[in-house]
Amino acid sequence: MENTTNNYKVILYYCYAEIENPDEFRDEHHLFCIKLDVRGRIIIAKEGLNGTVSGSIEACDAYMEAVKSDPRFSHVEFKEEFHPSHTFKKLNVRVKPEIVHSGLSHLNPRKRTGAYVEPEEFRKMIKEEEDLVILDVRSNYEHELGRFKNAVTLDIENFRDFPEKITELEQYKGKKIVTYCTGGIKCEKASAYLLEQGFDNVYQLHGGIIKYGLEAEGEDFEGKCYVFDNRLAVDVNKVNPTIVSKCFVCDTTSDRMVNCANPTCNVHVPICEKCGEEMEGACSQECKEHPEKRPYNGTGYYQKATNGYNPLKGFQGKLDKVK
Missing domain, CATH: 3.30.70.100 (Alpha-Beta Plaits)
Structure with missing residues (x-):
C-alpha cells in the first residue's frame, strides 16, 4: 500500500x-x-x-x-x-x-453465510457473467451516492429493513446473486438470510467496496462510497470513474456529500459547492432558515459537540494496568 x-x-x-x-x-x-x-x-x-x-x-x-x-x-x-x-x-x-443492527440475531454467519468472492474474481464476474445479480444491501443515502454498475438497489432507510424486501427479490431465485456493502459486515447477515429464505446460489463480495477499491482498483464502481467518519465519502474507482449522484438542491451532477446544517434534519445528501454556499450548508430553504442551523464551514461535516467528553471517565487509575 x-x-x-x-x-x-x-x-x-x-x-x-x-x-x-x-x-x-x-x-x-x-x-x-x-x-x-x-x-x-x-x-x-x-x-x-x-x-x-x-x-x-x-x-x-x-x-x-x-x-x-x-x-x-x-x-x-x-x-x-x-x-x-x-x-x-x-x-x-x-x-x-x-x-450491525439487522433484526436477524438468530443467524450466525460463522455457521452459514454466502460464499466469499474475492475482489479480482468479482471484477471478472462483472465482465463475463451476463445473468449475474449484483445486490446492494446498503441504505438509500449510500447507494444513491455510489454503486456498482447494473446493481440491484433496495429502497431502505436502514439495514434492519432488509428482510422486508425479500418478496421483491423473489424474482432472482435460481440466479447467481452476489451481495455487497461498504466493508462486508452487512453481507454476512444479508446473504445468510437469503439462504435461509430459499435462495441457493448466494455469494458475497469479501471485504466489500473498500477492499474492492484497494485490491481491484474499484473498476465499474460508479460514484463514491459513503463512509461513516468525517470524510463522508471516498473515491473507489481508479479505472473508469464516473459520478451517478445529483445535487439535492439543483439536480446537477455532484458527488459532494454534505450533512445538512440543520441539526434537526441532519440528512446526508449530495450538494454541489455552489448550492452549498448559497444554502449555507442546508438542504432546503426551510432548513436554511431554521433557528438551530449550524454555521456552514464549507465542508458539510459537523463534529458533534464534545460536551466535556473525557474518554477516561469512570476509568481513572486503570490506564496504567493496560498491557
Whole structure:
C-alpha cells in the first residue's frame, strides 16, 4: 500500500466470534484504545466486534496486531487506508445486541453465510457473467451516492429493513446473486438470510467496496462510497470513474456529500459547492432558515459537540494496568 505524506491510517474491520463477557471486554478494549490514541466507533456484542477507527500508523499497526493476537479474532481482516489526520474526534466503544443492527440475531454467519468472492474474481464476474445479480444491501443515502454498475438497489432507510424486501427479490431465485456493502459486515447477515429464505446460489463480495477499491482498483464502481467518519465519502474507482449522484438542491451532477446544517434534519445528501454556499450548508430553504442551523464551514461535516467528553471517565487509575 503506497503512502507519501499521510501519517495516519483509517482501518475498517469486523469479526464474528463468540465473546462471553462483552461488558468486561468492552472496558479492557476501551482502555487499550485510549493508551494507543486510537479513536472511532467500535461495537461489541456476544457475536463479535465491528469497528472503524483512526490513529497514527504506529498506533493502528499496534492495534491490529493486538486484535489479531487474540485467538478469537485471528481471522479478522482489516481494510487500511492512509490519511493525513485522525478521522474521528472521539472514541466510542459500546456493547450492543448485534455488531450491525439487522433484526436477524438468530443467524450466525460463522455457521452459514454466502460464499466469499474475492475482489479480482468479482471484477471478472462483472465482465463475463451476463445473468449475474449484483445486490446492494446498503441504505438509500449510500447507494444513491455510489454503486456498482447494473446493481440491484433496495429502497431502505436502514439495514434492519432488509428482510422486508425479500418478496421483491423473489424474482432472482435460481440466479447467481452476489451481495455487497461498504466493508462486508452487512453481507454476512444479508446473504445468510437469503439462504435461509430459499435462495441457493448466494455469494458475497469479501471485504466489500473498500477492499474492492484497494485490491481491484474499484473498476465499474460508479460514484463514491459513503463512509461513516468525517470524510463522508471516498473515491473507489481508479479505472473508469464516473459520478451517478445529483445535487439535492439543483439536480446537477455532484458527488459532494454534505450533512445538512440543520441539526434537526441532519440528512446526508449530495450538494454541489455552489448550492452549498448559497444554502449555507442546508438542504432546503426551510432548513436554511431554521433557528438551530449550524454555521456552514464549507465542508458539510459537523463534529458533534464534545460536551466535556473525557474518554477516561469512570476509568481513572486503570490506564496504567493496560498491557
